[in-house]
Amino acid sequence: MKDLSLHILDIAENSINAGATEIRIRIVEDIKENLLLIEISDNGRGMDDETLKKVCDPFFTTKACKRTGLGLPLLAQSAKECCGDLTIRTAKGSGTTISAAFQYDHIDRKPLGDMTETLIVLIASHPEIDFIYKHRKNESAYIMNTALLREELDGIPMNSPEVIKFIKDDINAWLNQADNMIQ
Amino acid sequence: MARLTIDDLKKIKEKQKSTFALREGGYRAKITVHMGTCGIAAGARELMTALLDEIAQAKVEDVITTTSGCAGLCAREPMATVEIMNKPPVKYGDLNGDRIREIFKEHVLGGNPLEKYALVVGSETTY
Numbered sequence: 001m002k003d004l005s006l007h008i009l010d011i012a013e014n015s016i017n018a019g020a021t022e023i024r025i026r027i028v029e030d031i032k033e034n035l036l037l038i039e040i041s042d043n044g045r046g047m048d049d050e051t052l053k054k055v056c057d058p059f060f061t062t063k064a065c066k067r068t069g070l071g072l073p074l075l076a077q078s079a080k081e082c083c084g085d086l087t088i089r090t091a092k093g094s095g096t097t098i099s100a101a102f103q104y105d106h107i108d109r110k111p112l113g114d115m116t117e118t119l120i121v122l123i124a125s126h127p128e129i130d131f132i133y134k135h136r137k138n139e140s141a142y143i144m145n146t147a148l149l150r151e152e153l154d155g156i157p158m159n160s161p162e163v164i165k166f167i168k169d170d171i172n173a174w175l176n177q178a179d180n181m182i183q
Numbered sequence: 184m185a186r187l188t189i190d191d192l193k194k195i196k197e198k199q200k201s202t203f204a205l206r207e208g209g210y211r212a213k214i215t216v217h218m219g220t221c222g223i224a225a226g227a228r229e230l231m232t233a234l235l236d237e238i239a240q241a242k243v244e245d246v247i248t249t250t251s252g253c254a255g256l257c258a259r260e261p262m263a264t265v266e267i268m269n270k271p272p273v274k275y276g277d278l279n280g281d282r283i284r285e286i287f288k289e290h291v292l293g294g295n296p297l298e299k300y301a302l303v304v305g306s307e308t309t310y
Contacts, residue, residue: 001224010223017252065255071220121231125216125250152192156199159247161239166195170187 001074003113004038004102010071011040011098012122018044018096022130022147023122027115029137034104036084036112041097048092055088075100082106116171119144120164127158133171137178144170210268211245212291217262219253225260226279233280237287246291259302265290271305 001007008025015023020042028037047055054060056076061069075098076086083103090096102109115135123131123146130147144167150158157163216222216231227250234248254262259276263283266272273296275286282300289297296304 006223006228009218009228010220013218013223013250013252016250063252066253066257069220074220117228117232120235121228121250124235125231125248149192152189153196156196160199160244161235161242162195162199164235165239166187166191173187 001078001110003111004036004078005113005115005118007075007078007100008038008040008115009118009121011075012042012118014071015040015042015044015096016126016129018042018046020044020095020129022132024132025119025134027112027135029104029112029135031104031138036102036104036109037099038102039097039099041095043095046092046094046096047088047090052088052090056086072098078102078110082109084109116168116175119171120168123167124159124164135174138181140174140178140181142171142174142178209245210247212247212268213266214246214248214287214291215251215264215266216248217252217254217260217264218250219257219260221253221257222260222262227261229280230261230263230278230283233283234287237284241287241292243292256302262302265296267291267294273301273305274303275300276302 001010012023012025022043024041026037026039028035051062056073058068058070058073061067072086079086079100079102083106084101087099088096119131119133130145132147133144135142146158149167153163214234216227216234218227231248231250238246238248254274256262256276261278262274262276263278263286264272264274265286273290275297278300286297286300289295
């Protein structure tokens with residue numbers, strides 16, 4: 001993966017395949033603490049202990065049509081390459097939380113990449129799922145909850161171009177603002 | 184939320200309501216972008232962004248997009264499957280942003296499958 005936003009897209013796709021109806025994506029960029037934290041939690045079907053033990057093995061997959069499962073191992077590698085780590089909290093029937101921590105200023109840390117694009121792609125292709133996106137950049141924080149947007153839209157589909165554009169503009173506006181504050 | 188307000192959303196709602204009421208709920212075409220780890224690493228996100236852009240530009244409301252997992256042909260990623268109602272689905276491989284735009288215009292809007300990028304016809308249906 002070229003950047004971390006692609007990892008996030010990949011892990012969120014796992015949540016969707018696990019039957020999640022709500023996916024929370026949390027990003028913390030804390031320069032003072034020298035920490036970048038990514039957390040993706042869902043209310044999908046979760047994993048039993050046996051699966052959890054094997055999930056970071058690249059040759060383990062739950063799918064019958066292939067023999068490798070690279071998503072989580074690649075994210076774990078990306079984290080470990082920059083003094084970080086990957087932790088998984090899960091239980092059968094009660095969802096999964098994936099946390100990846102990175103040393104913010106490590107030379108091998110991948111850039112965060114285009115989070116707007118990742119979110120737009122997720123929301124537009126899975127309009128029925130509730131996405132809760134929280135992003136903190138030092139002192140500046142952003143939150144978006146598509147469940148609330150959906151309520152407000154009153155029947156207009158989440159994936160209609162106007163709504164997608166609204167979401168895109170909103171996230172971009174905050175990202176620009178947060179970037180300017182750092183400079 | 185940063186700059187846009189609930190009022191902006193309400194405007195969208197009012198604007199869309201008139202056109203939305205005319206729709207019958209069904210869709211004519213469905214495009215599935217394969218977003219397994221292999222697909223994403225090969226550039227599948229760019230395909231989806233290009234498609235959303237084309238849909239907005241063409242102002243079509245009967246085309247939907249979705250994602251699926253690895254199709255077992257990782258070497259041919261990024262891949263997408265185009266399903267037009269009552270026609271066999273066509274699976275395309277080795278795509279990029281420009282190629283999916285071409286497919287959107289020719290196949291989804293024009294109804295003619297693009298043979299030069301097609302891998303297989305009629306292999307799967309998801310609707």
